[in-house]
Amino acid sequence: MLNRRTMLQLTAAAVAAGPGAFRKILADEPGPRKRLLFFTKSSGFEHQVVKREDGQPAFAERVMQDFADQAGFDIEISKDGTLFDQPLDRFDAFFFYTTGDLTTAGTDGQPPMSQAGKSALLKAIADGKGFCGSHCASDTFHSPGEQWKNQETAAIDPFIEMLGGEFISHGEQQQAIMRLVSEQFPGLAELGREFSLHEEWYSLKNYTPDLHVVLLQETAGMKNRDYQRPPFPATWARRHHNGRVFYTSMGHREDIWTNKIFQAYLGVGLAWALGSLDVDVPPNLAEVSPGATTLPA
Secondary structure (H helix, E strand, C coil): CCCHHHHHHHHHHHHHHCHHHHHHHHHCCCCCCCEEEEECCECCCCCHHHCCCCCCCCHHHHHHHHHHHHHCCEEEEECCHHHHHCCCCCCCEEEECCEECCCCCCCCCCCCCCHHHHHHHHHHHHCCCEEEEEHHHHHECCCCCCCCCCCCHHHCCHHHHHHCCEEEEECCCEEEEEEECCCCCCCCHHHCCEEEEEECCEEEECCCCCCEEEEEEECCCCCCHHHCCCCEEEEEEEEECCEEEEEECCCCCHHHHCCHHHHHHHHHHHHHHCCCCCCCCCCCHHHHCCCCCCCCC
């Protein structure tokens, strides 16, 4: 078993070298290989990167299969919500790229998740499993209430409370800056304290107060009403009871899924969610993003 210092050193090297280097972390762990569920059901809007054509795996599904093969963990890819009515013990973590109320068949017509299945997922995470979400995971199981207002804690959907934040809207795709505000995840600083990407950027709300913010969305100079607000969290980690949660708003475009920076952040997020990376994620929301709850007028 690797000690924590060696683990962090290898993770830093993995971030720089790509997903294949994560094999160094995962291969030295005792016991069976880690197993991840990549769930891509679209009850709401179906993103092109998870849309299957002629029964073939979607773009993001192929990228994730390759990522798992290189990184050395097992992956199951599904759009079938009935899977959550089965025992979830075989998974170490869950990765969602989903939209809408997953208890309905919705847009893609795939079998929905039952209410019991949703409860089972949330219990599995609270009991110690990991969860990773990209982009539209925050556009899943919306809280009741007005779109452009933060909700009272009691009104936030339990899934959103677990995830740590909720999608409001997005403007046109544009070049924008992300700023690294955390020192906890090894290797990320080597990619730059700031970076700029052309992406569909989400405006978010209903942040859980105990977030450990990793990336801030810099809003100065951005077009559209959605971003007329102070810088806000766009990538974060948190502990959900005994579970580990990581989310990034990146992931709309195909070229993002093959981008080295996105894959590096996804890699450390998956290593954290799978329990292969041991880092502390102290709450820092109030410190690094004091205007997080200020929404566009």
